[in-house]
Amino acid sequence: MSRTELSGDLITYSGADQPVPALAIVADRRLSAAALSALLLKDPSYQIARREHGVDQVRAMLARERPSVMVLDVHAPALFALLDASDFGVRMLLLLDPDDDPSIFAGARSHGYLSRRASREALQAAIAELYRSGAYLDPLLMRVRGRRAPSGLSLRERQILVWIASGRSTKEVARACAITPKTVGNHVNNMVQKLHLRHRGQLVIYAAQQGLTTV
Incomplete structure (x- = not known):
């Protein structure tokens, strides 16, 4: 995978309830990052403060801005080592398909897991809960894996x-x-x-x- 195939958006929240001060959307496909950001931006309280492309640029943004939560949507396990949450003091919310192999995401050192099929409301709720409690696990993923x-x-x-x-x-x-x-x-x-x-x-x-x- 090319080192340029990683995109990241820094998003701030200006609403009174403030579910999270700042978060990052990081994906290994530009369209995925843009789509996730657009999903949140339907709420006018969310605003894009910065946008970066490339592993080095995204890592530098995370290290400099220190967002509270990182929403990560990647398909290459090799990227997990480059985006270790402990490196940036951030709580990581990893997006998964319900049928993803659990052995892949288990090594991501994530604090929370959310289905890629989640609605905007579910995404916002997961971000707020992860910021509040430090952990989140999508019930949909549990139901599928429970089988x-x-x-x-x-x-x-x-x-x-x-x-x-x-x-x-x-x-x-x-x-x-x-x-x-x-x-x-x-x-x-x-x-x-x-x-x-x-x-x-x-x-x-x-x-x-x-x-x-x-x-």
């Missing part, structure tokens, strides 16, 4: 399994699911029993075997 997991686990248990296997702490999972850490622990214990495992650590291995993440 691949054993029917013995509930939807909530499968959701928690993905977060735990991705390296999230109990407190982070609790915030993402809007439940208490104690409730997360109860779900974990239930999963260990249902899957006939010995301890929580084996859940990560189990998730990898099911194609839900990588180890």
